[in-house]
Amino acid sequence: MPKVTIYTTTSCVYCRMAKDFFQKNNVEYTELNVVHDEKAREDMIKKSRQLGVPVIDVDGEIFVGFDQSGLKKALKIS
16 A cells, blocks of 8 residues: 555645545545644645645655545555
């Protein structure tokens, strides 16, 4: 299984949708809340060049927003 990291905020609807998608598909992930974690926020901006969330890192492939079809492809989920 690829290493998955999701950068989130507490109030982000798309972050919740992505986490629900991961749970339904038994994808293990690490969640980093960029509101409370300054280093995670800096890492997210460096990786995505964006301030919006979610930013999802799948083994170095970066997704900005909840791109379900792209995530399925990256995670090999049919």
